[in-house]
Amino acid sequence: MDTAVIGQEILATCERLARHSDDTDALTVAYLSKAHRAVAAELRDAMEAAGMTVTVDAIGNVVGRLACGRPGAHTLATGSHFDTVRNGGRFDGRLGIVLPIALARHLHERGETLPFDLEVIAFAEEEGLRFASTFLGSSGLVGRFDASVLERTDAAGVRMRDAMLAAGLDPDGIGALRRDPARMLGYYEVHIEQGPVLLEAGEPLAVVTSIAGGLRYQCTVTGVAGHAGTVPMAMRHDAGTAAAEMVLALESCCLADASGTLVGTAGRFEVVRGATNVIPGECRFTIDLRAAHDGLRDRAFDEVLAACRAIAERRGVRFACERTMQVPATPCTPAWVDALADAVASLGLPARRMLSGAGHDAMMMGREMPVAMLFVRCGNGGVSHSPLETMTAGDAGLAAAATLAFWRRLAH
Amino acid sequence: MDTAVIGQEILATCERLARHSDDTDALTVAYLSKAHRAVAAELRDAMEAAGMTVTVDAIGNVVGRLACGRPGAHTLATGSHFDTVRNGGRFDGRLGIVLPIALARHLHERGETLPFDLEVIAFAEEEGLRFASTFLGSSGLVGRFDASVLERTDAAGVRMRDAMLAAGLDPDGIGALRRDPARMLGYYEVHIEQGPVLLEAGEPLAVVTSIAGGLRYQCTVTGVAGHAGTVPMAMRHDAGTAAAEMVLALESCCLADASGTLVGTAGRFEVVRGATNVIPGECRFTIDLRAAHDGLRDRAFDEVLAACRAIAERRGVRFACERTMQVPATPCTPAWVDALADAVASLGLPARRMLSGAGHDAMMMGREMPVAMLFVRCGNGGVSHSPLETMTAGDAGLAAAATLAFWRRLAH
Numbered sequence: 054m055d056t057a058v059i060g061q062e063i064l065a066t067c068e069r070l071a072r073h074s075d076d077t078d079a080l081t082v083a084y085l086s087k088a089h090r091a092v093a094a095e096l097r098d099a100m101e102a103a104g105m106t107v108t109v110d111a112i113g114n115v116v117g118r119l120a121c122g123r124p125g126a127h128t129l130a131t132g133s134h135f136d137t138v139r140n141g142g143r144f145d146g147r148l149g150i151v152l153p154i155a156l157a158r159h160l161h162e163r164g165e166t167l168p169f170d171l172e173v174i175a176f177a178e179e180e181g182l183r184f185a186s187t188f189l190g191s192s193g194l195v196g197r198f199d200a201s202v203l204e205r206t207d208a209a210g211v212r213m214r215d216a217m218l219a220a221g222l223d224p225d226g227i228g229a230l231r232r233d234p235a236r237m238l239g240y241y242e243v244h245i246e247q248g249p250v251l252l253e254a255g256e257p258l259a260v261v262t263s264i265a266g267g268l269r270y271q272c273t274v275t276g277v278a279g280h281a282g283t284v285p286m287a288m289r290h291d292a293g294t295a296a297a298e299m300v301l302a303l304e305s306c307c308l309a310d311a312s313g314t315l316v317g318t319a320g321r322f323e324v325v326r327g328a329t330n331v332i333p334g335e336c337r338f339t340i341d342l343r344a345a346h347d348g349l350r351d352r353a354f355d356e357v358l359a360a361c362r363a364i365a366e367r368r369g370v371r372f373a374c375e376r377t378m379q380v381p382a383t384p385c386t387p388a389w390v391d392a393l394a395d396a397v398a399s400l401g402l403p404a405r406r407m408l409s410g411a412g413h414d415a416m417m418m419g420r421e422m423p424v425a426m427l428f429v430r431c432g433n434g435g436v437s438h439s440p441l442e443t444m445t446a447g448d449a450g451l452a453a454a455a456t457l458a459f460w461r462r463l464a465h
Numbered sequence: 466m467d468t469a470v471i472g473q474e475i476l477a478t479c480e481r482l483a484r485h486s487d488d489t490d491a492l493t494v495a496y497l498s499k500a501h502r503a504v505a506a507e508l509r510d511a512m513e514a515a516g517m518t519v520t521v522d523a524i525g526n527v528v529g530r531l532a533c534g535r536p537g538a539h540t541l542a543t544g545s546h547f548d549t550v551r552n553g554g555r556f557d558g559r560l561g562i563v564l565p566i567a568l569a570r571h572l573h574e575r576g577e578t579l580p581f582d583l584e585v586i587a588f589a590e591e592e593g594l595r596f597a598s599t600f601l602g603s604s605g606l607v608g609r610f611d612a613s614v615l616e617r618t619d620a621a622g623v624r625m626r627d628a629m630l631a632a633g634l635d636p637d638g639i640g641a642l643r644r645d646p647a648r649m650l651g652y653y654e655v656h657i658e659q660g661p662v663l664l665e666a667g668e669p670l671a672v673v674t675s676i677a678g679g680l681r682y683q684c685t686v687t688g689v690a691g692h693a694g695t696v697p698m699a700m701r702h703d704a705g706t707a708a709a710e711m712v713l714a715l716e717s718c719c720l721a722d723a724s725g726t727l728v729g730t731a732g733r734f735e736v737v738r739g740a741t742n743v744i745p746g747e748c749r750f751t752i753d754l755r756a757a758h759d760g761l762r763d764r765a766f767d768e769v770l771a772a773c774r775a776i777a778e779r780r781g782v783r784f785a786c787e788r789t790m791q792v793p794a795t796p797c798t799p800a801w802v803d804a805l806a807d808a809v810a811s812l813g814l815p816a817r818r819m820l821s822g823a824g825h826d827a828m829m830m831g832r833e834m835p836v837a838m839l840f841v842r843c844g845n846g847g848v849s850h851s852p853l854e855t856m857t858a859g860d861a862g863l864a865a866a867a868t869l870a871f872w873r874r875l876a877h
Contacts, residue, residue: 248695265694269741280849281730281753282677282822283660286720293734294716297709304706308698318693321739322705329681329732329751339741341693410694
């Protein structure tokens with residue numbers, strides 16, 4: 054296989070798909086929009102050209118099947134999503150669809166078969182832009198679809214159920230989409246890293262060990278407001294400086310993590326009704342904590358919570374926090390991680406193992422079957438969810454080669 | 466003089482004045498409102514009842530004069546403001562008017578004269594609530610009135626000049642209000658502390674050594690926004706945690722000040738366009754720095770600035786700041802500070818000396834003549850600019866006794 058050629062082909066297809074957008078000056082593809090249906094149609098054509106049998110399921114997922122011809126063969130599912138965030142990137146999601154289609158065509162043209170049935174799934178919705186229905190496509194395939202989202206309306210007041218019916222889809226057929234885990238080999242996903250790790254390391258590929266689960270909290274610090282001129286420093290109960298110390302405690306805790314997979318962010322931070330000449334009486338901030346393992350993440354939160362309480366106690370302010378999200382981490386299947394690392398190493402490349410801090414369809418699929426993920430280097434400082442998101446044809450080609458090597462190593 | 470009786474009289478007058486308000490459920494008295502004019506009328510009556518000759522000047526200041534009858538005598542001015550902030554306190558400003566009126570009546574009733582002419586000035590405007598024209602009353606008396614404020618409009622679109630004309634005042638006569646410093650002994654002001662120092666110390670009175678000058682900055686930290694899940698801690702350039710470290714550096718610098726007069730506040734602090742799952746790319750905060758001496762304050766700012774720049778350098782973020790206010794400190798006249806402290810001590814009270822962190826009319830008057838200020842203990846934790854602002858009749862009586870003892874010590 055000529056990796057340079059297949060890499061260029063993958064990039065060209067992603068560029069071609071990016072012509073379809075809901076916005077004229079940005080790449081935005083919302084579930085079931087005109088651009089979304091145009092992308093689905095192109096993917097269907099590409100799958101058919103690669104020799105696959107294609108169906109569009111009840112959710113709008115485009116599913117291409119390349120049968121191995123062996124009776125009773127298990128199925129390896131692979132894919133990602135083709136919807137985007139607002140003003141998104143060309144490779145986020147789509148790389149994981151376009152790459153296996155290119156590989157399937159390569160195999161089909163040579164008359165080569167895999168020792169399992171291959172299913173390339175282009176998930177119709179993962180980002181949740183239109184209906185806040187994240188992981189819609191993959192949730193249906195693992196029997197975890199939340200039917201209440203069908204009643205949600207978009208910004209224009211259109212119900213999801215009605216949008217699906219108008220697109221010729223069958224909302225009442227979603228329950229039947231569930232794949233029987235006993236028939237599945239598992240799920241594999243190629244994704245652009247969406248971060249700077251591989252770029253900084255100068256390496257093209259990484260094997261994902263786990264998809265981090267998120268823990269989010271809304272925190273409130275209540276001190277005593279006062280005149281910025283008349284209350285001596287030693288008599289203050291400043292909610293702002295107390296909260297500042299707390300977010301630094303969060304940062305220190307995560308920096309100290311030896312595994313390097315713990316990340317903590319205070320993304321919002323605000324003095325409530327702040328004024329230049331008033332000592333802050335109330336301050337609010339958020340905590341977002343993620344790690345490869347829930348135990349590590351939860352222990353870190355306990356540590357941060359203890360630090361916040363000690364800071365509050367020492368400064369004579371009140372600290373309260375409320376959990377707003379808790380999603381468990383999805384560890385990738387250890388034998389598959391090893392096989393994928395072996396496949397990467399077989400190309401003469403470093404087989405870095407790393408955490409996925411962002412959520413992916415593999416997180417949902419991994420609830421029901423073995424799962425593995427390959428990360429591909431992200432250019433431009435690692436920026437994603439942005440028109441600046443970029444990758445090279447060379448890296449895409451290496452990812453294709455590693456994927457094929459991995460597939461050939463899979464037990465069946 | 467029976468200090469208990471005069472103290473009760475002072476508190477009763479402040480309570481009576483507080484019946485007049487622009488708001489039905491809070492004490493709000495804006496320049497030239499109906500409530501403002503009602504308070505002015507009551508003050509005029511009280512001054513006349515105390516044997517004073519009363520005039521209302523071009524700005525609306527109510528000025529009562531108690532002549533000593535000695536040809537060529539100098540004048541001691543004393544007073545404060547009778548306007549309030551929105552939802553203000555009953556003693557802020559008014560104590561400094563009502564107390565000398567009560568003393569003047571005491572002297573008048575006994576036929577006792579002072580060795581100088583006494584002028585009690587009820588300043589019509591200091592807070593700037595209606596036209597953002599702070600220190601309006603006192604600025605006219607020291608020839609520092611800014612005529613451009615006459616063209617400012619209030620929230621209802623009324624020009625200050627028109628409001629003054631409607632109230633029978635003479636905006637074009639403000640220039641003639643300037644007092645000739647050669648004819649003035651100086652200015653003395655009694656004010657509620659508006660902070661917790663005396664309350665915590667268990668002392669009723671303090672002698673102000675200096676009125677702090679303010680220095681204000683708007684600061685901006687620019688880092689690199691990123692995905693809260695995919696950027697490892699060590700690769701971040703988080704504008705929020707950088708700014709958090711900076712406001713703690715401000716706090717540390719002020720806490721370390723040996724003089725105890727340096728106060729620094731970050732009253733506003735906000736992650737710009739913050740989101741829970743996004744690493745802060747931009748953060749803004751304010752700095753308010755005050756001290757007894759401008760040199761101390763400016764050196765502190767240089768130290769904080771150096772700390773912020775070092776933090777920015779170490780964290781790979783940009784730091785910028787812009788000065789939004791710079792007001793010089795007004796030191797009280799040393800001989801007057803000593804005489805006032807001696808007067809307080811003569812009552813058997815501790816003569817604590819302290820900085821005024823808030824601005825007062827004395828700051829403006831002090832630009833042109835000797836100045837002294839007496840602080841009176843503030844109850845309820847030291848809260849001011851609030852309906853919770855309170856003081857005791859006993860403390861008001863002690864303040865009156867100390868004031869009379871000070872007046873008797875004044876050289877003439």
